[in-house]
Amino acid sequence: MDHLTPEKRSWNMSRIKSKDTTPECIVRSFLHRNGFWFRPHAKDLPGKPDIVLPKYKTLIEVRGCYWHRHEGCKDSTTPSTNTEFWKKKFATNVSRDKQNEQELKKLGWNVIVIWECEIASAINSLISRIKTVGIKK
Numbered sequence: 001m002d003h004l005t006p007e008k009r010s011w012n013m014s015r016i017k018s019k020d021t022t023p024e025c026i027v028r029s030f031l032h033r034n035g036f037w038f039r040p041h042a043k044d045l046p047g048k049p050d051i052v053l054p055k056y057k058t059l060i061e062v063r064g065c066y067w068h069r070h071e072g073c074k075d076s077t078t079p080s081t082n083t084e085f086w087k088k089k090f091a092t093n094v095s096r097d098k099q100n101e102q103e104l105k106k107l108g109w110n111v112i113v114i115w116e117c118e119i120a121s122a123i124n125s126l127i128s129r130i131k132t133v134g135i136k137k
């Protein structure tokens, strides 16, 4: 079971149409271009971290704000129907994330969490800047 699939889908539908521009892909190609060697999806580690940088003993988790409950984030809404069900589901996700993070740290890994909205806002501001510059010319 890949718990990232639904959030990738929601990302795609809400913001970007192409499959290759998911937040995770953006981070991966950024690292790749900057000469970082990494291993994708470490199945042998708790929570199967998205990106593993063995040389730095560092893991990067790209988290969807909705499913992983980015605190204070506008994308971290709760459905108005079946609210209790969703609250429980979200709480399970959050506690699993925390538990995985603790286990990974115990194993000596540094964990970096990047939220989807952080990547989205960077990309969106870049797009709007390109458009602004383009209009001026």
Ligand SMILES: [Zn+2]
Pocket: 065, 070, 073, 074, 075, 076, 115, 116, 117, 118
């Ligand atoms: Zn967020």
